[in-house]
Amino acid sequence: MTELIRRSLRDSKAARWGALGIISITMFAGYFLTDVMSPLKPMLETEFGWSSTSYGIFTSAYGWLNVFLLMLIFGGIILDKMGVRFTGLLSSFIMVIGAAIKYWAITNPTLVDHTIWGIHAQVFLASIGFAIFGVGVEIAGITVSKIIVKWFKGYEMALAMGMQMAVARLGTMLAIAAPVPLAMYFSNIHTQVVNGELVEKMGPSISAPIAFALVLLVIGFIAFFIYVGMDKKLDASEAANGEEAEDPFKFSDIGQIVTNKGFWLIAFLCVLFYSSVFPFIKYAADLMVNKYGLDQQTAGIIPSLLPLGTLFLTPLFGGVYDKIGKGATMMIIGAVLIIFVHTIFALPILNTWVVAVILVIILGIALSLVPSAMWPSVPKIIPEKQLGTAFSLIFWIQNWGLMGVPLLIGYVLDKSNPQVAIAKAQGLEVPLYDYTNPMIIFAALGFLAIIVSLLLKREDRIKGYGLELPNIQK
Numbered sequence: 006m007t008e009l010i011r012r013s014l015r016d017s018k019a020a021r022w023g024a025l026g027i028i029s030i031t032m033f034a035g036y037f038l039t040d041v042m043s044p045l046k047p048m049l050e051t052e053f054g055w056s057s058t059s060y061g062i063f064t065s066a067y068g069w070l071n072v073f074l075l076m077l078i079f080g081g082i083i084l085d086k087m088g089v090r091f092t093g094l095l096s097s098f099i100m101v102i103g104a105a106i107k108y109w110a111i112t113n114p115t116l117v118d119h120t121i122w123g124i125h126a127q128v129f130l131a132s133i134g135f136a137i138f139g140v141g142v143e144i145a146g147i148t149v150s151k152i153i154v155k156w157f158k159g160y161e162m163a164l165a166m167g168m169q170m171a172v173a174r175l176g177t178m179l180a181i182a183a184p185v186p187l188a189m190y191f192s193n194i195h196t197q198v199v200n201g202e203l204v205e206k207m208g209p210s211i212s213a214p215i216a217f218a219l220v221l222l223v224i225g226f227i228a229f230f231i232y233v234g235m236d237k238k239l240d241a242s243e244a245a246n247g248e249e250a251e252d253p254f255k256f257s258d259i260g261q262i263v264t265n266k267g268f269w270l271i272a273f274l275c276v277l278f279y280s281s282v283f284p285f286i287k288y289a290a291d292l293m294v295n296k297y298g299l300d301q302q303t304a305g306i307i308p309s310l311l312p313l314g315t316l317f318l319t320p321l322f323g324g325v326y327d328k329i330g331k332g333a334t335m336m337i338i339g340a341v342l343i344i345f346v347h348t349i350f351a352l353p354i355l356n357t358w359v360v361a362v363i364l365v366i367i368l369g370i371a372l373s374l375v376p377s378a379m380w381p382s383v384p385k386i387i388p389e390k391q392l393g394t395a396f397s398l399i400f401w402i403q404n405w406g407l408m409g410v411p412l413l414i415g416y417v418l419d420k421s422n423p424q425v426a427i428a429k430a431q432g433l434e435v436p437l438y439d440y441t442n443p444m445i446i447f448a449a450l451g452f453l454a455i456i457v458s459l460l461l462k463r464e465d466r467i468k469g470y471g472l473e474l475p476n477i478q479k
């Protein structure tokens with residue numbers, strides 16, 4: 006009996022997996038909203054007159070506040086100082102506010118023919134909403150990582166991280182596959198831009214998928230309140246168990262983190278790897294239309310296979326890392342797959358949808374291998390009390406890529422295809438985009454990721470972080 010009373014709540018398998026299930030709902034909703042506009046790029050161009058650069062600006066807005074106002078870094082410090090309950094609730098609330106602003110901008114037809122600082126007003130305001138949302142979802146991401154370490158250290162940590170990412174990727178998958186059918190289903194008469202003029206016309210409802218995302222985010226916010234109750238019980242059980250509270254976070258901890266070479270290698274690998282995958286997802290449906298000849302309605306199906314594969318593979322690879330180890334090697338293999346896939350996408354041959362399906366599946370394997378090894382490796386390099394700040398610094402560096410690369414791709418796409426803008430301005434049939442240059446940029450990121458992953462493996466050998474060792478303590 007005494008034995009039972011003295012156990013921590015995290016020793017209960019049901020409790021720790023239950024806690025994981027609840028926080029995964031919040032992240033599912035966040036990932037859905039993050040990518041909900043991706044399959045709508047062609048519609049944004051035809052309905053609202055957006056260019057690829059406008060779309061690039063909007064997509065890059067995700068990182069504006071995180072990067073320039075250091076919101077992510079403040080978020081990490083708040084997390085280490087205030088704890089997971091406060092930070093989780095705050096970040097879920099920020100997500101709801103940001104999504105609501107984005108929804109308002111997309112539904113407000115009067116914005117269509119105005120500009121703010123030279124940017125299409127609708128693009129600008131939707132971007133502000135997305136930038137606020139980006140702060141929320143990123144801080145929620147680091148909070149969830151810290152929650153998983155709190156409940157799963159010494160247990161199935163990589164598997165748990167993999168499962169949480171799998172549920173989040175389900176949100177990404179739905180965001181790629183569902184918006185076009187939703188927009189078509191809720192077609193209505195609304196203001197559109199036709200040859201530069203505002204007209205009332207029947208067309209797809211671009212706002213319908215965003216409204217759906219907003220509802221999911223509110224559910225995610227409510228779910229986090231339930232988690233807060235569980236977290237209080239966990240702390241109470243650990244206190245009753247006589248477990249020492251952690252040393253409080255000190256600002257000098259930041260100095261320790263940034264002087265750790267392993268930290269920088271993980272951060273660089275993170276920005277290079279994710280910049281070659283997440284920004285790619287933003288353009289993948291458009292790539293399918295322009296390179297592989299799919300129609301707008303079905304173009305999202307092939308890219309949606311990418312997160313679909315990760316649903317099963319991320320927990321699987323997480324389980325392998327827990328039991329067998331080989332984390333550094335998994336990261337190297339993932340980086341090699343990235344360069345392979347993007348190089349084939351860049352070649353002006355093999356333009357058949359079957360090749361696109363195969364490449365997207367391989368990219369899905371890479372998107373399972375690297376994250377399932379990378380995130381559980383961070384606690385092997387950084388002490389637990391500095392984890393919130395360390396995750397936030399890594400996400401901050403990553404956000405430079407998540408912000409800059411989509412903008413660069415949109416710009417390069419417009420510059421490499423001047424005929425598209427000319428045809429739009431003249432009201433002619435719009436020609437297809439040539440995606441070669443954007444895909445070369447993605448392949449180059451993959452090449453750099455290979456170099457950094459090799460350096461990380463070398464550093465692991467020198468410092469003995471244990472990245473090649475299993476996570477489960479026997």
Ligand SMILES: C[C@H](NC(=O)[C@@H](N)CCCCN)C(=O)O
Nearest residue numbers: 036039143146170283376400403
């Ligand atoms: C866990 C990791 N999350 C991130 O890298 C976030 N900073 C970015 C989330 C972007 C959502 N599409 C991951 O998802 O692998």
